[in-house]
Amino acid sequence: MAVDMELESVLRPPEFPQAPYPPKVITLANGKRMVVREVTRADVPQLLKSVHPTLFIDRDYYNVVGARVYAELIAWQYYRVQNEYVLVGQVDGLVAGIVNGRLYSPKVGMSLHTLAIDRGLRIGAHLFAAKMEHHIEYLNQDEVLIVAESPIGFRRWMIEYGLEPTTIPHELGGAPSYKLTRELYFKSKSRLVVGDRPVPQDLMDVAQQDLTVATEKAIREKIAGLKGR
Numbered sequence: 001m002a003v004d005m006e007l008e009s010v011l012r013p014p015e016f017p018q019a020p021y022p023p024k025v026i027t028l029a030n031g032k033r034m035v036v037r038e039v040t041r042a043d044v045p046q047l048l049k050s051v052h053p054t055l056f057i058d059r060d061y062y063n064v065v066g067a068r069v070y071a072e073l074i075a076w077q078y079y080r081v082q083n084e085y086v087l088v089g090q091v092d093g094l095v096a097g098i099v100n101g102r103l104y105s106p107k108v109g110m111s112l113h114t115l116a117i118d119r120g121l122r123i124g125a126h127l128f129a130a131k132m133e134h135h136i137e138y139l140n141q142d143e144v145l146i147v148a149e150s151p152i153g154f155r156r157w158m159i160e161y162g163l164e165p166t167t168i169p170h171e172l173g174g175a176p177s178y179k180l181t182r183e184l185y186f187k188s189k190s191r192l193v194v195g196d197r198p199v200p201q202d203l204m205d206v207a208q209q210d211l212t213v214a215t216e217k218a219i220r221e222k223i224a225g226l227k228g229r
């Protein structure tokens with residue numbers, strides 16, 4: 001697509017400087033190692049393939065969250081959202097989950113979404129923790145505004161972190177935000193934020209060279225095929 005850079009300079013929101021997220025590796029409950037790393041706009045077309053099947057899964061609000069993530073990824077690719085970042089969790093190169101957020105201001109973070117494609121291993125919980133780590137420790141923010149779009153999300157974030165309710169409308173639909181403060185983050189850190197740095201080079205090479213996407217059938221089975229819930 002031909003881009004008129006003069007017009008783009010008006011259409012693109014101005015951005016604040018944003019520190020990178022240093023990659024880490026988490027050993028999951030099944031012994032597999034998940035690399036958590038920041039991706040770039042160039043990775044968006046590949047990530048969309050992981051998110052697309054979720055648009056049609058009405059279990060556990062995957063469709064609501066998936067559709068929003070899908071739109072946010074494209075908006076980010078085309079510079080139509082201010083100060084977004086995207087982190088992925090990869091196991092053997094395969095995308096297992098995606099989280100994103102943005103800087104509402106230099107000191108206030110806006111948590112956007114958490115989407116776990118592989119389930120039952122707290123992958124979503126680990127990725128949400130990485131997102132909070134990014135806002136507080138690397139982006140050096142004072143607080144993060146959060147909402148839950150699903151009951152599992154509410155249990156995972158509001159209850160597990162003891163987030164503070166506020167009356168601030170959240171960007172995702174205007175629901176009142178909950179807040180993670182620096183104090184709450186450091187209180188929860190030893191319990192909820194895990195992972196080791198640096199990531200061994202062989203693992204990093206696999207993750208970077210191979211942002212693999214599971215087949216649509218596998219993604220559907222992993223999300224919708226759970227028994228006993």
Ligand SMILES: CC(C)(COP(=O)(O)OP(=O)(O)OC[C@H]1O[C@@H](n2cnc3c(N)ncnc32)[C@H](O)[C@@H]1OP(=O)(O)O)[C@@H](O)C(=O)NCCC(=O)NCCS
Pocket residue numbers: 060061062065066113114115116117118119120121122123124125126147148149150152153154156226227228229
């Ligand atoms: C919310 C979300 C990110 C949490 O991811 P997660 O931490 O990896 O957790 P899972 O989804 O695998 O598991 C959630 C619950 O489902 C059940 N579950 C998961 N896998 C299961 C399995 N194989 N068999 C039986 N139950 C299972 C468990 O009850 C589990 O809760 P528990 O571990 O606290 O007992 C994920 O469920 C998701 O992406 N949901 C859709 C989008 C969404 O709601 N995002 C958050 C918006 S606020």
